[in-house]
Amino acid sequence: MLNSTVVGRIDVTPELMILRVRPDDGVPNFIPGQYVALGMLGGTPRYPGAAPEPEAPGPEKLIKRAYSIGSSPEQRDYLEFYIAVVPTGVLTSRLATVKEGGRVFCQPKVTGTFTLDGVPPGKNLVLVSTGTGLAPFMSMVRTSSTWGSNRRVTVIHGVRYPEDFAYSYELRTLETSTQGLEYLPIASRAAETWSGRKGRVQRLFDDGTVKLNPEMDHVFLCGNPAMIEELEVSLATQGFQVHSKKSPGNLHVEKYW
Template sequence: MTNWVNGRVHEVIRWNDRLCSIKVKADLAPYVAGQFGKLSLIIDGERVGRAYSFVNPPQAEYHEFYLIKIPEGRLSPHLFNLQPGDELQISHEASGFMTLAEVPEGRDLWMMATGTAIGPFLAILSEQQVFQRFQNVVLVHGVREREDLTYQSLIQSFKTQWSPRFRYIPIVSREECLDILQGRIPALLDNGLLEASAGLVISPTCTQTMLCGNPAMVKDTFHALEQKGLKKNLRREPGHITMENYW
């Protein structure tokens, strides 16, 4: 049974009419960058809760969550309408294995996300450990439209501090943008454009990957990486692909 604690909204960032980030003050158990907690509200006398990854590193003053408003959803429209000072409930303990500790050694680390699933990667990148372990770090973010490419100031700070070891590759699938790769991550792996954009070759001899996004993206990207010789990472049998479905 989930142990819920009260949290108070500190700030709401509305990126557009579908995406927002919520910063919450709450007393939670220690957690690791890349893990997720559960947010909940009492709606019509019933508790409604969903899992959301922490965008912030654990040492941050506030707990930050990145979410998309699903019009027919039971919880997200209510979360989207929260204001500073409002209360909600958060699970006291975090969960999840999309953490750096689960990833074997390698030279290059590719983080591939779609939509709000970029959240756990932003938390991991905010800590220096990832750059202590890997020579090159690539963040790939696939979205529908350019306006969905959020957290640009934070990403720019990574580029400023860690360039040329840090590479950011945005991808748009439903809008024509001359300066941004277009399509889906699996297709851009198949045709070589993703590797060409990063200036790195994906190979089982030097590459580790982390996949986080909708199930179709994770499945198709996994198969595309298998074609390059990479295999699923398991605790009993270390590999190259660590993945998590993001809903």
């Protein structure tokens, strides 16, 4: 069942990790924005200090959860994931113990419709994330087909503390080297002395930092469901419609729970 090897691990903070996973059968084809299931066996020890879990799974049970792929499909050596360790979490309290060289399950089938497929080439992208909801957007900005046709791409990343800004170095570097990319990090619980943007991602729309045009922009929302529900309501009043296969729109959403 454990069909993949962890080939890289970066601990952003004790609660946030980047895992690079190499499936034995090779990296599957996928579209930026899609996800796979990762899994571990119930018998895997949880990290020391994990909060009690609702119900302990059987030792042979494969615990699986969905994770957005953060790497580009052009990266053929591994799939990258950006994962929050939930102290009460059944899977992440076990995934937190995995080291480089460790084995995990990675579902060969890739799924998901939170992609740029429904976005015409000339339209701008406003990619709004909280926490690990940044992962699918990393895959998008790391992929060459996202760029072109003078498209503007705004990446908004909302976190609690400034140390939670994983990928900020890469995004700032990309911002300098890529025409049309704007990176807007914002922290809701930053210290008074912190000089960056403070507040929730919603603030950037309320105070006019991000100005939207429903004719030109496609907005993507990913991460915490409370942020998504709140923005869905306010964006609906500005002419944004939730996208689905049956009814194409300019507002795309991926709730993590």
